[in-house]
Amino acid sequence: METYGFTSLPLIVRKVMSEFHASDLASNLKDLDLECDSKPLQRSLGLSWDVNTDNFLFQLSSENKPITRRGILSTINSLYDPLGFLAPVIIQGKLLLRKIVSETVDWDQPLSDETAAEWKSWRDTLIAIETLRIPRTYVPYLSKTATKELHVFSDASEKAIAAVAYLRTTDSSGEPNIGFILGKAKVAPTSGHTIPRLELSAAVLAVEITQTIVDNLDLHIDNREILHRQ
Structure with a gap:
């Protein structure tokens, strides 16, 4: 690759990192060996970038929120998706939230068995999101x-x-x-x-x-x- 003027990503990162004092580096970069260690994930809220594969991926919170109007709103808002990768999934959660609001349920009141079952079914689909790997590049x-x-x-x-x-x-x-x-x-x-x-x-x-x-x-x-x- 060097013959044709290309440089590997780890070498570029190493040169950049060498310009900073260790105390100025993020905690996951201070002791990183770019030759041996797995490349770190770069995170922005719930959206991550895998430097190894150059893919976007999602790492969701494992915290189980209460099955209430407040808990559902919190779960939906925790899905950070600025580019719309998860729009087909998130819109289903928003539709369910609108249904709950129309039932004039109090913020912390437990949902009916039927609505709670719908919510659990939708929440279970979120597990599959963590298996998504979306290429960062367009071409x-x-x-x-x-x-x-x-x-x-x-x-x-x-x-x-x-x-x-x-x-x-x-x-x-x-x-x-x-x-x-x-x-x-x-x-x-x-x-x-x-x-x-x-x-x-x-x-x-x-x-x-x-x-x-x-x-x-x-x-x-x-x-x-x-x-x-x-």
Whole structure:
């Protein structure tokens, strides 16, 4: 690799670390041997980055919260997911919370057996989240990108609206690759909105995340091709 000007990540990290006094390093880096030890996980609240595999992963709290309105809200808010990887899961918890609120349950009052069973069923699905491994990069390493396309989808139902964005690239040989960029989901209003109106709200959400992506990534968007609706 050095012949072609590439440097391994541990070497780069070692050079950076050498510029700091040991007392200024994070506790998990002070005695780290980058040749022998496993690379550390970099954490931001519940979202972690595995330096070894260059994947994002989630490490959830094992604390069992009380099965009350307050406990459910605390559990849902503990799922830190800024990019929307877990949106399909989190939105189910938010829908259940809305159901509980509509039942005018006190914050610390135990839930009914039926609602508690629904909550436990949803909570049990969270275990699978820790097995997720999501690539940090949008395109494979060392691939020469020939074309870049931003694809944004939106949809709505009586329960929720959502939008998601992907980056589709092709390399010089024509091989395609899809990378997840950003997703968002919101609970739909309880009444007074038709499906077409909710679909328009989802389209607005799609435009919002598109603007966020265009503002932060080096992507050229042709305005003549930005919208297509089937």
